[in-house]
Amino acid sequence: MKLCIDNADVNEIRRLCAVYPIDGVSTNPSILAKSGRNPYEVLREIRSIIGEDGELFAQVISADAEGMVREARRIVEETGRRTLVKIPCVPEGYRAMKLLKAEGIRFIGTAVYTAMQGFLAAKAGAEYVAPYVNRIENLGSDGVGVSKDIHDMIVKNGIDSGLLAASFKNTRQVLELVRYGVKAVTVPPDILDGFVKLAEVGNAVDVFRADFEGLCGAGKTMEDC
Numbered sequence: 001m002k003l004c005i006d007n008a009d010v011n012e013i014r015r016l017c018a019v020y021p022i023d024g025v026s027t028n029p030s031i032l033a034k035s036g037r038n039p040y041e042v043l044r045e046i047r048s049i050i051g052e053d054g055e056l057f058a059q060v061i062s063a064d065a066e067g068m069v070r071e072a073r074r075i076v077e078e079t080g081r082r083t084l085v086k087i088p089c090v091p092e093g094y095r096a097m098k099l100l101k102a103e104g105i106r107f108i109g110t111a112v113y114t115a116m117q118g119f120l121a122a123k124a125g126a127e128y129v130a131p132y133v134n135r136i137e138n139l140g141s142d143g144v145g146v147s148k149d150i151h152d153m154i155v156k157n158g159i160d161s162g163l164l165a166a167s168f169k170n171t172r173q174v175l176e177l178v179r180y181g182v183k184a185v186t187v188p189p190d191i192l193d194g195f196v197k198l199a200e201v202g203n204a205v206d207v208f209r210a211d212f213e214g215l216c217g218a219g220k221t222m223e224d225c
């Protein structure tokens with residue numbers, strides 16, 4: 001399973017990549033807007049942090065398929081052909097997917113709220129399908145359940161695709177999908193930090209250190225005791 005960061009703050013991305021096993025970074029127009037910088041400048045900087053093998057996701061804005069394709073060409077021209085272009089799963093988006101597939105540009109289906117919407121993107125050749133877990137839950141539906149359905153439909157139909165589950169607002173939503181074996185999740189920094197930021201864990205480590213220093217002296221470690 002791939003673990004991606006859903007954010008465009010390059011300082012946060014640099015910090016998280018230095019600590020955790022991060023496979024990539026996803027952005028969307030709203031996330032890029034928060035940076036206040038030129039989108040391509042930000043995307044290129046993210047690419048330099050995650051390296052050529054990292055997954056980088058950038059979304060198109062246009063409402064029509066031809067516009068989406070033109071944007072996709074510019075995105076890969078500016079950031080490299082390994083970048084995955086996020087195409088909203090609306091009728092024009094599916095039409096754009098056909099055109100992008102013919103051009104060999106990598107893409108994913110995004111803004112997925114229903115299982116069949118996601119299944120169609122996988123069938124259209126999307127490498128990933130991005131269900132918006134928490135946004136679905138905010139509609140009173142089961143975001144984790146919709147995501148599991150899409151995963152099952154892809155697997156059972158033998159389609160070469162998988163989830164990039166997105167829009168998480170708590171660790172439990174992520175945990176359920178990791179446990180289910182989805183292809184990828186993309187998680188905002190605060191949720192990612194929350195995976196391990198438990199006071200009890202910090203306390204346990206502090207007690208180990210204090211006990212060891214009681215044995216060997218203040219500041220001593222296994223290196224110099």
Ligand code: G3P
Nearest residue numbers: 006027028135166167168
């Ligand atoms: O990148 C798309 C998705 O992650 C949106 O998340 O937090 O705006 O619901 P959010």
